[in-house]
Amino acid sequence: MIKKEDHPAIVVGIMATLAGIGIARFAYTPLLPELVQQGWFSGGQAAYLGAANLLGYLIGALSAFRLSESFDPSSVIRLCLVSICLSFIFCAQPNSFEWFFIWRFIAGIAGAILMVVGPAEALACTPLSRRTSVGTLVFIGIGLGAVISAITVPLLLQINLFITWISLGGIIIFIGILCHFALKKLPNKAFQKEVTSEQTTDNHKTKTIVFLLVAAYALDAVGFIPHTVFWADYLARELGLGINIASTQWLVFGIGAMLGPIFVGITAHKVGLSYALLIAFLFKAVAVFLPTLSDSLIILTISSFIVGALVPGVVALASGRIAELVGARKHKQFWGLATATFAIAQAISGYGMSLIYNLWESYIYLFYIGSTAIVCGFFLLFIGEIVIATNKSKQNKSTTLNEMKL
Secondary structure, eight states: OOGGGGGGHHHHHHHHHIEEEEITTTHHHHHHHHHTTTTOOHHHHHHHHHHHHHHHHHHHHHHHHHHHHOOHHHHHHHHHHHHHHHHHHSSSSSSOHHHHHHHHHHHHHHHHHHHHHHHHHHHTSSOOOOEEEHHHHHHHHHHHHHHHHHHHHHHHHOOOOHHHHHHOOOOHHEEEEEEHHHHOOOOOOOGGSSSSOOTTTTTTHHHHHHHHHHHHHHHHHHHHHHHSHHHHIIIISSSHHHHHHHHHHHHHHHHHHHHHHHHHHHHHHHHHHHHHHHHHHHHHHHHHHGTTTTOHHHHHHHHHHHHHHHHHHHHHHHHHHHHHOOOOOHHHHHHHHHHHHHHHHHHHHHHHHHHHHHHOOOOOHHHHHHHHHHHHHHHHHHHHHHHHHHHHHHHHHOOOOOOOOO
């Protein structure tokens, strides 16, 4: 049950994920076809600019843990928000491909750091009994950003691209103000001195499970690229549905992403984080595959909603599962590792899928690749559950034998 003292932590987490992914990345998706149509960049260049953000995300994820350990985490969060704001403002006018590449790259770095440090700070300030609830809620920001971008970007584009970029920078300023005051109200982390029943990373079996989870999470990164980077352009240009329908589908994606953390939170409370994660991977694999079966608007809408819900849903469950396995103290370190691995996978797949699109001039193949990757991730998680079950069985047998000896 959420309590009043959890509100600052939730606000910090939501603002971090809202700015880091929800706006810094997802606002670019509905912008991409317009940049091509207005002649700022070619389709291939626009796709590579999306991949530049993924490359920056990789660098940010790799450096997030050390930065937050070397400097005050609150200051790191504020600096990242400023960087994202500037990345929008400095792209408001037509400029060279290299200029845009640099600022999309910077936005990616800042976004990854926010995704690691923001939720980690929120969890570190939350008692163990309420960590699952808070840990899932902070990722609502991802979906909120997708909704904001889906609603505001098409409206702003009716004016011009300059106003759109500047307005997105203004939204980040507002987010930064809310986050600044919430950071000031964060409670102390003294609760970490309490004794918990969490497993420690000294256990070899636990490390194995964590690394299997991290590998599965990386495969999820491959699977979500088609929808989070290329979806709007696929709908608008390849299927010929136009920017309005593409924007509507992106809104459906965003609504799903807003509700996703709530759905997975309820599921996790009923069946546990580990089984909820397995269910999420299975549903997501099917949803990513759906566009290959039909271009019916109903099928596309179902795909938009489910993938949208499970983008932040899988992130929330993976983060919560890692915290469950290693504890809050080591969560930031291992969540940073997971985010970095995720970033490596999405950077490679982002550039790889851009190359595939340039070679075959179709996005449809990307959905085959994405769904296959998520299925592979599902099996890695399943293997992890087998390891846990085997370990528990051995422990129970050992306990029974000891009791018989006594």
